[in-house]
Amino acid sequence: MANQITCSIPARIGLLGNPSDGYFGACISLPVYNWQATVVISPNDSTDEPHKLPDNSGLRRIMGPTITVFEKRFGLTASPFKAEIETTIPRQVGLSGSSAIETAFMLTLMAYHDIPLDSLTPRELAELILKIESEELGMVAGLQDRLPQAYGCMLYMDFDEKLMEARGFGDYTELDSAHLPRLWVAHATSGKDSGETHSNIAKRWQEKDPEMVDIIHHLAECANNGRDAILSNDEIALASLIDTNFDLRRELFGDVALGETLDAVKLARSMGSCAKQCGSGGSIVGIITDNDFLENAAVAFSEMGWTFYADVEVVM
Secondary structure, eight states: OOSOEEEEEEEEEEEESTTGGGGTOEEEEEEEEEEEEEEEEEEOOOSSOSEEOOSOHHHHHHHHHHHHHHHHHHTSOOOOEEEEEEEOSOTTSSSOHHHHHHHHHHHHHHHHTTOOGGGSOHHHHHHHHHHIIIIISOOOOOSTTHHHHHHTSEEEEEOOHHHHHHHSOOEEEEEOGGGSOOEEEEEOSOOOOHHHHHHHHHHHHHTTOHHHHHHHHHHHHHHHHHHHHHHTTOHHHHHHHHHHHHHHHHHHHOHHHHTHHHHHHHHHHHTTOOOEESSSSSEEEEEOOOHHHHHHHHHHHHHTTOEEESOOOOOO
16 A cells, blocks of 8 residues: 555536536537646544545535445445645536546545556546446536546547447547647636536426427537537637537526626627636636737636636647
């Protein structure tokens, strides 16, 4: 057993298709390296608290279930340890900060207990991480957050119903992030729980709401067409699909649920860029059009209390 184990996992941007991943849709998502979550595990001799976790209720809420899933999967009781977390991923703004922590924590637990990391494929790792929120926390969540963080690259993910029901997973194709145009990201100070955001549409899906079924179909088309646009370096087509993805999501959730994110998207579009949510809310992504956009956007988003990033790192 090692003395100290460290693992870092980056944030994630949902580029196209979300939130169709939980509903037999298709998505394109990618890790971004401006932000990351780092977990450090070291030995702990305390008998009072064998698993010493950070004194933060939000972190403990996801770390406790991560230990539970780890022990179930590998059939053992976790040895005493001390865990420390450092994350630069903005909280609850749709950049997959929770799944980054869960993934990093799972990998450190495996290494700490001398379990080879390649004993899980990236797909199996992502599915294991999903269990933390879907089974242990009872949250509505999908795979498109976890898969690119587990694979460490941009992915096109086809969650075709026949595939998912026959074998439990879809088709995942690695895409080269170098094909992407320059992206920008803006985010609010904080957002809200993604499970809360998605709870209503899960109910609508179970009831086979025809409007929702149709929107999910078109969201998947955004990802399918987006893959072609990326591979052919068609920036104009990609920008149009990003806008379409947000407009479909707006139809699905309604303006009230989008809140301030809707204002942020309108602001970006007024300055000539496309824009959509990175995840469930609180952050948006778009394509950098020119230097004038960069100068204007930095000021405009600052005035509305958002943080703007022009240098989004999509390649490690």
